[in-house]
Amino acid sequence: MSADIEVKYQGDLYCDINYLPGDYQIKTSVKNNDFFSPVDLLAAALASCTVSNVAYSAEGRMPIDTKDISATVEKSVEDKPVPHVSALKVTVTIKNSGQLSDKDKMILEKSADTCKVRNSIYKQIDITSEIVFA
16 A cells, blocks of 8 residues: 555644645645635545546436536534534535436435445444435
């Protein structure tokens, strides 16, 4: 197993995260709202994984443009007994979905609940997902 991600602390509660295979970098901060926080990255990972699963299930098999699929995520954080993420709610929106059958919709709803991120954290965090067919 090799390291795919390297985190360098930059001081003042900032970190640089390097994705080594692609030489890509993002910054995090737990102090200000100028960058993603680590909790934001957790929420974003869940939403990205969910919307990717939905798009993968639809792509080439259903009468929609997968570029019309997007997601938002709401996070709830509690302080007791220790600071933790208590809930994440992912809302996937599929625009121009009028031609989807009930079976297509059911397949997409099930695919939203099967991403690797969700399956990795589902016992610790209350996760809900909803698909809005617009």
